[in-house]
Amino acid sequence: MPHDHHHDHDNHLDPMEARTRALETILTRKGLVDPAAVDAIIETYAEKVGPRNGAQVVARAWDDPAFADWLARDATAAIASMGFSGRQGEHMQAVFNTESLHNLVVCTLCSCYPWPVLGLPPVWYKSPAYRARAVLEPRAVLREFGLHLPEEVAVRVWDSTAEMRYLVIPQRPAGTEGWSRDALADLVSREAMIGTALARVPS
Amino acid sequence: MNLSDVPQPDSPFAEPWQARVFALTVAMNEAGHFAWTDWAAVFGRHLQGTRDGAGDYWRAWAAALEEMLTQAGIADDAGVAALAERWQAAAHATPHGQPINLENADR
Structure with a gap:
């Protein structure tokens, strides 16, 4: 008998799973991390924090000129006042789209991203293709997302760093006068706050 | 390649180990064992030559964390x-x- 504990449905760990468990075991044994804290971090970013937060910031900026001014001057404080603060949101800048300027955010180094307002980045944001091409040929990238900007609209690309994270404030769609903030927030996608889309136009 | 055709899973993590290696890194940073700027520099280096923002990305993340821990004499x-x-x-x-x-x- 080759193995004392053979089972018909033998468990086999993916090599990365085994390697990660080994790292966690080492860090836990040394008292460097608390497994409960690790669980809490996963729960936060897998389930709790996401682009709904950013959409509420955008909707308020559309609806409240004083807040929009504050957001333009000190985005970190304005966003924190809505309860969205913490990791990777310590230094925020809001960049406002206008009739003549469209903003696009990338992280060419890795995947720096404003977690408190957008959660963790989508796969395409982390892809080598996006990270390289967003700076070199932003209009071509935007066209691939279905966004065809008029030539007279300038595109400004913001390269995120570990020190500075950007939130795009899209333009408020026409025909939304008097809408509630919740209804406005529903028009704001994650892509609109990265700059690969515009706010949805109400049908 | 059309960037917007990349599948968009609801969860940022496709596999449990990706979530754990992410959270271990955040926990180590929060406990003050390394600065996020230092992490970003090492991680950025490991990301060079990766092909996608999914599995490849997380393997680079894990390798970067191991390098940080090795440098610190922890592992x-x-x-x-x-x-x-x-x-x-x-x-x-x-x-x-x-x-x-x-x-x-x-x-």
Whole structure:
């Protein structure tokens, strides 16, 4: 008998799973991390924090000129006042789209991203293709997302760093006068706050 | 390649280990064992040459964390590999459907 504990449905760990468990075991044994804290971090970013937060910031900026001014001057404080603060949101800048300027955010180094307002980045944001091409040929990238900007609209690309994270404030769609903030927030996608889309136009 | 055609899973993590290696890194940073700027520099280097923002991205993340821990004298490759083998042995010794405990590696 080759193995004392053979089972018909033998468990086999993916090599990365085994390697990660080994790292966690080492860090836990040394008292460097608390497994409960690790669980809490996963729960936060897998389930709790996401682009709904950013959409509420955008909707308020559309609806409240004083807040929009504050957001333009000190985005970190304005966003924190809505309860969205913490990791990777310590230094925020809001960049406002206008009739003549469209903003696009990338992280060419890795995947720096404003977690408190957008959660963790989508796969395409982390892809080598996006990270390289967003700076070199932003209009071509935007066209691939279905966004065809008029030539007279300038595109400004913001390269995120570990020190500075950007939130795009899209333009408020026409025909939304008097809408509630919740209804406005529903028009704001994650892509609109990265700059690969515009706010949805109400049908 | 059309960037917007990349599948968009609801969860940022496709596999449990990706979530754990992410959270271990955040926990180490929060406990003050390394600065996020230092992390970003090492991680950025590991991302060079990756092909996608999914599995490749997380393998680069894990390799960067191991490098940070090695630099700090907290872990080393041989130690991690040996412990990973014990986790594999524990998995083989654990009946399907039950939680895998490292103690099972010795059974």
